[in-house]
Amino acid sequence: MTASTPSASHKEVALGHAYDGIREYDNPLPGWWKWLFIGTLVISPAYLMYFHVGADGRSIEEQYLAALDANTKKKYAQIGDLTPDAKTLVEYMGKEEWLEVGKSIYKVNCVSCHGSDGGGVIGPNLCDENYKHIKQITDIVKVINEGVAGGAMPAWATRIGNKNDIIMVSAYVASLRGSKPAKPKGPDGSPIAPWSAD
Numbered sequence: 001m002t003a004s005t006p007s008a009s010h011k012e013v014a015l016g017h018a019y020d021g022i023r024e025y026d027n028p029l030p031g032w033w034k035w036l037f038i039g040t041l042v043i044s045p046a047y048l049m050y051f052h053v054g055a056d057g058r059s060i061e062e063q064y065l066a067a068l069d070a071n072t073k074k075k076y077a078q079i080g081d082l083t084p085d086a087k088t089l090v091e092y093m094g095k096e097e098w099l100e101v102g103k104s105i106y107k108v109n110c111v112s113c114h115g116s117d118g119g120g121v122i123g124p125n126l127c128d129e130n131y132k133h134i135k136q137i138t139d140i141v142k143v144i145n146e147g148v149a150g151g152a153m154p155a156w157a158t159r160i161g162n163k164n165d166i167i168m169v170s171a172y173v174a175s176l177r178g179s180k181p182a183k184p185k186g187p188d189g190s191p192i193a194p195w196s197a198d
């Protein structure tokens with residue numbers, strides 16, 4: 001391989017090192033590139049203020065969440081108000097698209113204490129076979145609604161206003177059981193029987 005020879009009209013200054021036959025020259029950046037860069041610097045404070053500091057709901061992420069929320073409400077209208085019984089929870093544990101709804105509620109409210117994959121941080125591991133306050137699947141709804149341990153696990157009934165949201169996040173939590181989180185916290189409480197729809 002031979003390195004390309006710069007044409008005579010160019011006044012590049014070779015920097016004196018070559019790698020694999022490619023020699024480095026000290027060429028200035030093209031003018032358009034510099035102006036584009038300066039342009040981004042000039043625009044960025046306004047961009048930052050508009051999308052991240054000013055009013056809520058302007059960032060792409062917030063717009064996306066709002067759209068998702070609107071879509072969920074539409075879908076909730078089709079299923080009506082669910083009853084938080086074992087049969088419903090087990091049924092919704094098996095519905096992929098509704099688990100996604102539960103997962104998004106979990107991501108917003110629960111990750112800080114239970115970890116993004118349920119492995120447990122301040123709160124216990126939700127993926128293993130051991131539970132402190134749960135014997136059957138409906139206890140999940142109760143714990144989430146009312147909280148436990150004097151608010152160390154907060155009560156969510158008033159914060160997550162929609163009862164279907166509570167059911168979706170409960171079904172999602174139930175579905176985490178048996179999954180393999182990246183950094184599982186050690187077991188808390190005692191092993192319980194598999195989820196039952198009765």
Ligand code: HEC
Pocket residue numbers: 105106109110111112113114122123124126130131132133134140143144148149152153154156169170173188189
């Ligand atoms: C501020 C931290 C915090 C947040 C946020 C939080 N939890 Fe908890 N959670 C805890 C703690 C701490 C416990 C264990 C309480 C105890 O030791 O008795 C717990 C317990 C639980 C349990 C019972 C586990 C067991 O072994 O019995 C479930 C289920 C649960 N949380 C679900 C959720 C869900 C769903 C959310 C989001 C809607 C959530 N938690 C948000 C801290 C939190």
